[in-house]
Amino acid sequence: MRRVSIFGATGSIGQNTIDLIKRAPDEYDVVALTGASNIKQLAEDAKALNAGIAVTADEARLPELRAALQGSGVEAAAGAQAITEAAHRPADWIMSAIVGAAGLAPGMAALAQGTTLALANKESLVCAGNLLLETGRAHNAEILPVDSEHSAVFQALVGEPMDAVERIIITASGGAFRDWPLADLPNATLAQASSHPNWDMGQRITIDSASMFNKAMEIIETREFFGVDPAMIEVLIHPQSMIHALVGFNDGALMAHVGPPDMRHAIGYALHHPARAHLPVERLDLAAIGTFEFRAPDDTRWPALRIAREVMARGGLAGAVFNAAKETALDGFIGGHLKFTQMSDVVSRTLEQMDASGGHIDATMTLDNVLETDQMARKAAWDAIHKLGQ
Numbered sequence: 001m002r003r004v005s006i007f008g009a010t011g012s013i014g015q016n017t018i019d020l021i022k023r024a025p026d027e028y029d030v031v032a033l034t035g036a037s038n039i040k041q042l043a044e045d046a047k048a049l050n051a052g053i054a055v056t057a058d059e060a061r062l063p064e065l066r067a068a069l070q071g072s073g074v075e076a077a078a079g080a081q082a083i084t085e086a087a088h089r090p091a092d093w094i095m096s097a098i099v100g101a102a103g104l105a106p107g108m109a110a111l112a113q114g115t116t117l118a119l120a121n122k123e124s125l126v127c128a129g130n131l132l133l134e135t136g137r138a139h140n141a142e143i144l145p146v147d148s149e150h151s152a153v154f155q156a157l158v159g160e161p162m163d164a165v166e167r168i169i170i171t172a173s174g175g176a177f178r179d180w181p182l183a184d185l186p187n188a189t190l191a192q193a194s195s196h197p198n199w200d201m202g203q204r205i206t207i208d209s210a211s212m213f214n215k216a217m218e219i220i221e222t223r224e225f226f227g228v229d230p231a232m233i234e235v236l237i238h239p240q241s242m243i244h245a246l247v248g249f250n251d252g253a254l255m256a257h258v259g260p261p262d263m264r265h266a267i268g269y270a271l272h273h274p275a276r277a278h279l280p281v282e283r284l285d286l287a288a289i290g291t292f293e294f295r296a297p298d299d300t301r302w303p304a305l306r307i308a309r310e311v312m313a314r315g316g317l318a319g320a321v322f323n324a325a326k327e328t329a330l331d332g333f334i335g336g337h338l339k340f341t342q343m344s345d346v347v348s349r350t351l352e353q354m355d356a357s358g359g360h361i362d363a364t365m366t367l368d369n370v371l372e373t374d375q376m377a378r379k380a381a382w383d384a385i386h387k388l389g390q
């Protein structure tokens, strides 16, 4: 039996992971499941999978979780510290699918036990790529990509020499507003931004797809994961979301990964790696699809793509500032304090402000420094939101 834990079990990635585990319950011993606000789902899955422990990030909800688990034999715990402690519990495979920078500390704890980390939480790579990868190396822990584009690149690279790679192309659907007139973008509503044309995902990443902040994060994620020069990374708009990425080699060959837009593929690949196993995803009928469509991305529509390049050129803890500013700008948009197009203004202003205010971006990349910079950047981003709102 493989011991598995799922961090962010109640979310979109977490539920897709649980779907795969529930199809073969005899193969898995579930060590820990974590969630935040969705106590009902957390308790239901923890009982169904007979998990060792269920943890909610929200300390105030512990009594509710305890009550829901009563008599089941599943332990209950709460708080950020308890989540990180759960990541120390021995497991052979750990899914990192908490949303946001909150996934960093548990991911680091998981790596410190030398486990295989299936990484959906791209924020931790953007905030602290070096730190995460070095922790993995130091403890002989394997990190497998779960983001669909990065899983696709990873699969296209199997058996290939890295020095023959010329370029990595990650695709983007273009999100909810790819065909909108630019003049309408400032008036995009929360409901409009929260609906994705192809993928069924959590609300935050869906809005990030519309603004392309998700793709901006993924450019940085590609750089960190595959150690390539930023100039080798390209973004290609592909509205159908069936080609997830392409790797270009020095002989002109392009290896593309093609599959339906279903996260259970990338999750399942990471779950069974290095083997391949049957997965319950749709088989594409290419003749019925007929054509694949591509377009060049447009930095005017999606300033996030340009900002990602600036962040990589700046280096240091600029990724932590970028992620914190992006998360805060998203909170601002969701809370009705910002227009859709103002999110990128907040992120740019926060990066400028943090760069001007001395030392933070150039501090050594330790977990403490990253978390402190994250907090300062969030404060600077709220200041920027309030100024823009005036």
Ligand code: NDP
Pocket (backbone or CB within 6 Å): 007, 008, 009, 010, 011, 012, 013, 014, 034, 035, 036, 037, 038, 039, 057, 083, 096, 097, 098, 099, 100, 102, 120, 121, 122, 123, 146, 147, 148, 199, 200, 201, 202, 203, 204, 205, 263
């Ligand atoms: P969801 O919003 O659907 O789920 C997020 C999960 O994190 C939930 O379990 C949520 O708990 C939990 N959570 C929220 N806040 C905290 C916190 N402060 N501390 C601990 N746990 C918390 O997100 P997704 O599943 O869409 O995304 C998860 C990660 O995977 C993100 O990093 C995202 O970028 C990445 N990803 C997602 C893809 C997708 O298809 N969804 C594709 C590629 C990457 P609760 O729901 O109980 O409040």
Ligand code: MG
Pocket (backbone or CB within 6 Å): 147, 148, 149, 218
């Ligand atoms: Mg992706």
